[in-house]
């Protein structure tokens with residue numbers, strides 16, 4: 001398997017009045033091509049902060065203080081990845097929604113209430129495809145048959161020069177000001193709307209032409225989330241990040257959306273990074289899983305391996321706390337509370353709640369280490385400093 005995106009020692013802090021919240025501590029995870037990676041853990045353990053840091057959309061007072069995010073994207077094997085934390089914001093804007101898309105829990109927050117949903121899908125497409133469309137128009141300009149329709153030679157010259165120097169921004173702006181070019185814009189818009197309808201159709205929505213003409217308030221929650229997915233998929237991203245994207249939907253719709261994502265992963269996108277606190281969703285939808293606790297990644301494994309043999313005491317406790325994995329149906333809870341991240345426990349952040357705590361756990365942070373093939377755990381029980389089994 002080859003990596004698509006990977007974080008190395010990703011560390012993010014929030015500078016609040018109560019102190020520095022150490023929300024992420026050296027998180028290193030890797031999402032391979034072609035898989036659905038589930039990120040699980042209790043509320044507040046840092047799942048959202050992890051993916052937001054990867055996309056560089058951490059809000060104030062948060063700051064990424066250390067680490068790297070390596071994106072392999074379309075790079076060929078052996079080529080160097082792009083380090084996202086050292087790119088400019090403008091570069092990241094080109095990446096978001098194009099190579100990497102994100103969907104969230106609340107579709108209403110992602111949709112514009114006063115715009116037809118088809119236009120919203122088209123807009124996402126237009127935003128990232130201006131360059132290729134501009135290039136196509138430049139080619140048209142060079143063609144003598146088209147040139148005739150474009151007025152004076154001077155106008156052509158200005159347009160050509162400006163578009164060539166900055167195809168991203170110039171073309172659509174200029175075209176709006178020149179009546180002769182307006183028809184180009186409308187042609188582009190029509191084409192984008194047509195493609196948007198096609199994308200909506202691929203999401204298992206009947207009558208996509210009609211649905212595309214609707215405003216969000218005319219659609220059900222499940223339908224709205226499908227539109228959000230259509231927006232995210234408009235540019236065929238390499239990675240789709242879904243942050244609790246199905247949590248607010250009722251169970252049947254949730255299952256439909258999860259099936260849809262699974263299908264899309266095979267046809268439209270390369271990999272999915274799925275945040276959930278539902279181990280049932282992980283078991284059904286994911287190939288690999290990362291377990292987070294209090295801002296740290298404590299275990300990473302293939303789903304079947306994790307369910308067959310969880311290694312980290314926190315993973316074991318997490319699985320015991322879920323009724324469907326507990327034969328008697330009795331819900332066990334994990335003793336103690338999630339630590340305050342302004343002043344997290346030294347050493348392993350789980351040590352105050354761990355039934356297997358040893359001296360070393362209170363002082364030394366356990367490294368995430370490979371045990372066996374494709375299974376990693378950050379726990380002293382599996383290092384040379386502790387015993388070998390739980």
Ligand SMILES: Nc1ncnc2c1ncn2[C@@H]1O[C@H](COP(=O)(O)OP(=O)(O)OP(=O)(O)O)[C@@H](O)[C@H]1O
Pocket residue numbers: 014016021023041042043044045046047048049050059060061062277341
């Ligand atoms: N704006 C903020 N200001 C201060 N601290 C923050 C802020 N946002 C997040 N945090 C800190 O980061 C920690 C991780 O938050 P995050 O949203 O990533 O949790 P999560 O695992 O996604 O939880 P949930 O399942 O509830 O969405 C929180 O416990 C909190 O301490």
Ligand code: NI
Pocket residue numbers: 047048049243
């Ligand atoms: Ni979250």
